Amino acid sequence: MTSELSxxxxxILGVPAEATQDDIREAYRIAARRFHPDANPNEGADIQFxxxxxxxxxxxxxxxxxxxxxxxxARGEEPNYFSLRVTPSKRVLNALEEPQVLYLLLEITxxxxxxxxxxxREVPLNLTLVLDRSKxxxxxxxxKLKIAAHQIIESLSDADxxxxxxxxxxxxxxxPAGPVTDKTALRAQVNLMRADGGTEIFHGLQAGVDxxxxxxxxxxxxxxxxxxxxxxxGEEERALELAEKMAVEGxxxxxxxxxxxxxxxxxDALASRTGGxxxxxxxxxxxxxxxxxxxxxxxxxxxxxxxxxxxxDADIEIESLFKLQPNPQPLDVAPxxxxxxxxxxxxxxxxxxxxxxxxxxxxxxxxVARIDVTGRVLIAEHRSYKVLxxxxxxxxxxxxxxxxxxxxxxxxxxxxxxxxxxxxxxxLQQGNVVEATRRLENLATRLLASGQDELAQMAxxxxxxxxxxxxxxxxxxxxxxxxxxxxLSQPDPKENGQ
Amino acid sequence: xxxxxxxxxxxxxxxxxCEECGQPFVGSQALLATxxxxxxxxxxxxxxxxxxxxxxxxxxxxxxxxxxxxxPLTLIPKDEIVLGRSDAHxxxxxxxxxxxxxxxxxxxxxxxxxxxxxxxxLTLVDLGSTNGTHLNGQxxxxxxxRVLRDxxxxxxxxxxxxxxxxx
Numbered sequence: 001m002t003s004e005l006s007x008x009x010x011x012i013l014g015v016p017a018e019a020t021q022d023d024i025r026e027a028y029r030i031a032a033r034r035f036h037p038d039a040n041p042n043e044g045a046d047i048q049f050x051x052x053x054x055x056x057x058x059x060x061x062x063x064x065x066x067x068x069x070x071x072x073x074a075r076g077e078e079p080n081y082f083s084l085r086v087t088p089s090k091r092v093l094n095a096l097e098e099p100q101v102l103y104l105l106l107e108i109t110x111x112x113x114x115x116x117x118x119x120x121r122e123v124p125l126n127l128t129l130v131l132d133r134s135k136x137x138x139x140x141x142x143x144k145l146k147i148a149a150h151q152i153i154e155s156l157s158d159a160d161x162x163x164x165x166x167x168x169x170x171x172x173x174x175x176p177a178g179p180v181t182d183k184t185a186l187r188a189q190v191n192l193m194r195a196d197g198g199t200e201i202f203h204g205l206q207a208g209v210d211x212x213x214x215x216x217x218x219x220x221x222x223x224x225x226x227x228x229x230x231x232x233x234g235e236e237e238r239a240l241e242l243a244e245k246m247a248v249e250g251x252x253x254x255x256x257x258x259x260x261x262x263x264x265x266x267x268d269a270l271a272s273r274t275g276g277x278x279x280x281x282x283x284x285x286x287x288x289x290x291x292x293x294x295x296x297x298x299x300x301x302x303x304x305x306x307x308x309x310x311x312x313d314a315d316i317e318i319e320s321l322f323k324l325q326p327n328p329q330p331l332d333v334a335p336x337x338x339x340x341x342x343x344x345x346x347x348x349x350x351x352x353x354x355x356x357x358x359x360x361x362x363x364x365x366x367x368v369a370r371i372d373v374t375g376r377v378l379i380a381e382h383r384s385y386k387v388l389x390x391x392x393x394x395x396x397x398x399x400x401x402x403x404x405x406x407x408x409x410x411x412x413x414x415x416x417x418x419x420x421x422x423x424x425x426x427x428l429q430q431g432n433v434v435e436a437t438r439r440l441e442n443l444a445t446r447l448l449a450s451g452q453d454e455l456a457q458m459a460x461x462x463x464x465x466x467x468x469x470x471x472x473x474x475x476x477x478x479x480x481x482x483x484x485x486x487x488l489s490q491p492d493p494k495e496n497g498q
Numbered sequence: 499x500x501x502x503x504x505x506x507x508x509x510x511x512x513x514x515x516c517e518e519c520g521q522p523f524v525g526s527q528a529l530l531a532t533x534x535x536x537x538x539x540x541x542x543x544x545x546x547x548x549x550x551x552x553x554x555x556x557x558x559x560x561x562x563x564x565x566x567x568x569x570p571l572t573l574i575p576k577d578e579i580v581l582g583r584s585d586a587h588x589x590x591x592x593x594x595x596x597x598x599x600x601x602x603x604x605x606x607x608x609x610x611x612x613x614x615x616x617x618x619x620l621t622l623v624d625l626g627s628t629n630g631t632h633l634n635g636q637x638x639x640x641x642x643x644r645v646l647r648d649x650x651x652x653x654x655x656x657x658x659x660x661x662x663x664x665x
Contacts, residue, residue, distance in 0.1 A: 089514065098499060101512035357512070404514055404524060413522065416515040423518075438642045439518075442505070446520035 007386050008078070009055040009068065014390065017069075021062060028056040034313055034367065042318070043336040044311035048370050080111045081377045082303060082343060084387040088368070089408050092399035097359045101319070104353040104391065105408050108343060108373055110302050115345040123301055123378045124159040126220035127152075128177070130208035131193070132228040133166040138195035140284040141229060141258060148291040149190045155295060156180040161220065163211035164190065167204025168197030177214040199230030202239045209242060212251055218376070221301045221342065222251045225294060226270070227287070229259045236266050243273035247339055250305050250376075252276045254294050258287060260474040264481065268330070275306065275339030277327035280482035282475075297326070302345040303375035303385070307337035312355060312369040319354040324411050328488040343375060352411055360395055367392050411488060417446055418484040421459075425481075428472060437467045443480070455483045499617075503552055506621045506643045552647045554620045554663055560613070561662040564599045572664065575620070579613040581654065582606060596657060605629035605655025611638075613646065613661075620646040620663075629655035 010017050015027045033039060035049040058064045089103035129152070131145055149164065156162055163177035174189050208224050216222055224246070232239070243253060253276040255267035264280065271278040281290050308331075312318055321331040321338060326347050331338050343349050355369065372388040424439035440463035447456035462476040500509045500523060507518035515522050560579070563570040573579060573594065582592035583601035590608045595601075607627035614621045621643035624631035631638045632653040638644055648663040 090512065094511065096511055099510060101510050103512075103514075356510075409514060409524065412514050413520075416517070416520045419517070420520050434641045438639055441639050441642070442519040 007051075007055075009059055011388060012051050012055040013059060015059075021060070024056070024059050028052065028060060035311055035370070040311070040314040042311055042314070043334050044309045044318075045314070047309050047336060048311040048372070051372075079114070081114050081385045082108055082110045082373075082375070082387065084108055084371070084373050084389050086371060086389045086391050087405050087408065088391065088393055089404045090393065090402055092394045092396050092402060093357065093360075094399055095361050095363055095395050095397050097361060099359055100357050102355045102357050102368065102393070103404075103408055103412065104355065104369070104371075105405070105411070106308070106351040106353065106371065106373075108306070108340075108349045108351075108387075110343060110345050114377075114379065115302065117379055123299065124161070124220050125156065125295070125298055126161040126177075126212060126215045126217065126222045127156070127295065127298070128163040128165065128208045128212040128224045130165045130167065130204045130224055130226045132168070132199060132201075132204070132230060133193050133195050134168045134197055134199040134230050135195055136199075136229050136259070136261065141287070142193065142195050144284040144287040145227065146190050146193065148288040150187050151288060151292055152295050153180060153183050153186045153190070155292070161215040162186070163208070163214075165204055165208040165211060166193050167200060167207070168195075169200055170197075171200075171203040171207035173207060173211060177211040199228060199232055200235065201226070201228055201230075201232035202235030202242070204228075205239055205242060209246060209251065213249070216249060216251065218250075221298050221304060221378070222249075223254065223276075223298050224251060225254045225256070225291065226267075227256045227258065227291070228262050228267075229257070230261050231263045232266070236263075239266075240269055240273060243270050247274040252304075252341055254279070256281055256287075256290060256294075257478075258282075258284065260478065264478060272329060272332055273339070275341035277329055277341070279327075280478050282479065297344055298342070300344040300346060301342040301378060303343035303377050306340040306343050306349070306373060306375040308340050308351060309337040309372050309374075310353060310369055311371070313367055315358040316368060317356045319356055321354075322352045322415060324350045324352055324415075324488050326489060328485045337374070340373070350407075350411075352408070352415065363394075363396050365392050365394050413450070414484070414487040417443060417450075417487065418481075420446065421480045421484050424466075425472070425477065428466065428470075433466060433470050437463050440466060443484075447484075450487075452483075452487065455480065455487075458483070501617060501619055501645075503645055506616055506619060506645050508617065551663070552619055552645050554615070554618060554646075555665060556615075556618070557665075559664045560620070561664050562594060562659055563662065564596070564657065564659040567599060570662075575613070575615050577615050580609055580625075581612065582608045582610040584608075596654070599657060601655075601657060604657040606657050607655075610654045611652075614643065620661075622646050622650075622652065627654065 013027045015023050031052045035045040037046050058068050085107040087105040158179055158181060160180050161177055162180050164175035166172050166174050175186055212222060212224055253271055253274045255271045255278040257267055258281040267278040279290055281287055310318055318333050321333055323329045323331055368391045370390045372386055374384055374386045377383055377385050420439055420443045424436050427435035427439060440459050444456045444459035447459055458476055458479050462472050466472060502516040502521050504521040505519040507516055509517055514524055560573045560575050561570050579594060580592040581594045583597040583606045584591045584595045596606050609625050610627040611622060611624050611631045622633055623643045624638040624640045626640040633644055634651050646661055650661050652659055
């Protein structure tokens with residue numbers, strides 16, 4: 001499991017390879033002033049500082065530096081596997097005596113040559129399905145689930161590993177972890193699933209993870225797909241702890257909720273612990289498509305265990321992180337590094353960072369944040385690969401107006417809708433019905449303006465419902481939450497000439 | 499800081515869409531241009547489009563001209579000006595009393611709406627009146643502030659009047 005960490009120590013210190021010892025000492029001093037834990041309380045800064053200190057330990061010592069240089073020469077040019085591009089919402093900020101907001105769009109893109117290489121070589125899956133078979137799944141839901149499981153079995157090959165666990169009050173291993181050889185027998189196992197009993201997610205997840213661990217290896221994409229239609233009671237904390245362990249071991253989770261009953265906050269938390277995704281499936285018919293899409297995109301994995309570390313300067317605050325593409329998902333700002341899941345060979349993964357800049361009247365350039373992304377590259381013996389970017393902006397008195405970059409504007413326009421929906425729910429939780437209604441009305445207005453008529457109708461209905469009953473319907477709440485979130489992965493309907 | 503022209507929420511500098519109502523602050527881009535056009539279309543459909551300034555100087559005064567009345571009323575704005583009608587039974591006396599203009603017959607509530615003074619704008623808020631408040635033909639959602647512009651038409655119940663800013 002251990003793999004050599006690929007990193008360029010010169011890049012970490014921000015000096016060229018021909019830098020003098022004095023240059024290196026100076027670069028270390030500057031970096032330490034920015035990121036030393038005594039100077040910068042951010043968790044990300046602590047991580048960056050450890051890297052910087054480790055790099056300085058080698059490069060700051062002429063003898064160690066010589067042997068590092070030799071080793072570097074011997075290893076030859078390190079290929080690039082993926083790149084990180086950071087675009088700020090503004091390049092020149094106005095010098096103001098009040099705090100201001102700055103957005104950073106992070107785009108992590110596989111390098112094209114590498115992507116081509118992968119197309120020829122499939123990365124095998126170690127997949128475990130954890131499926132809810134509680135009483136409420138009876139009928140169409142369970143039938144569709146079986147169809148989806150059949151199709152997944154069909155799409156897998158000898159190289160892949162599959163396990164299947166079904167759960168209600170207790171967990172049952174339907175298909176023990178193993179290669180996908182006798183597909184007929186596996187399908188027959190799926191058909192044995194009967195709906196009965198309650199929903200105990202933790203037991204199902206635990207059994208699923210145990211199965212997945214049997215084949216846990218860097219040669220696979222290790223993943224658990226959890227599908228449920230219910231709420232679990234009492235065991236949520238234990239499930240989240242398990243998810244944290246899974247993240248360390250390198251097992252991802254995709255959590256899918258079907259119907260209205262399930263606890264979306266819990267599934268969100270579960271998925272974000274491992275950089276996975278959570279999805280709302282509103283009709284049984286969609287189950288087949290969602291599951292198949294998920295399995296297919298797992299097969300496209302180029303980089304596993306992608307992690308993001310954002311270290312803002314000490315006077316700058318990270319307000320939020322949101323994964324925009326693929327599979328939009330809110331991310332926790334802490335703990336860092338933040339798991340991002342996997343990078344597919346043919347898709348860019350993007351994250352929007354919202355920062356609050358301090359008041360500043362001083363003109364000139366200033367550093368904003370240091371951002372790095374680390375991941376294990378599947379085609380390079382799972383070696384850890386890191387890309388790094390240090391962001392600066394200019395501050396000036398009354399700079400000329402500047403149009404924000406279109407991708408930021410587009411993403412933010414949609415993300416704002418998701419946030420309004422979130423705020424409406426917050427007001428409701430605080431018992432402020434007037435505010436909740438107003439926010440839902442605002443949401444409806446904005447949704448109409450961006451051509452999302454169906455969601456807008458839902459927002460209007462829910463606004464009325466809130467005004468008269470002080471409650472949102474579960475269906476409406478989930479549709480608005482996941483509907484506005486999903487907008488981020490869709491092109492604007494107007495751009496398609498609708 | 500930036501006051502939202504739609505809902506008067508004060509956003510921090512650098513925010514690109516109002517954090518309260520989602521109103522875009524930058525207009526020239528494709529996505530936003532379309533959404534703004536939709537807004538304009540709606541206001542033309544439902545009422546008169548006004549192009550007056552929303553900026554209200556703190557030293558300015560407000561002129562209220564009730565339709566059909568001979569003399570406009572000039573008000574020195576306080577932080578809140580309550581619009582409504584006085585009546586003989588309750589002791590409520592609003593800051594602007596519409597009773598002389600036949601307010602009761604026209605469906606004006608005793609405490610109907612309020613004009614609030616912000617940093618450099620005025621907002622109009624319906625106080626949950628029985629017959630509602632319309633701004634340029636659009637009905638206000640109760641308790642949701644809307645920014646007033648010079649020349650706006652306000653309708654409370656059936657009573658119509660115009661608001662002008664006087665420097």
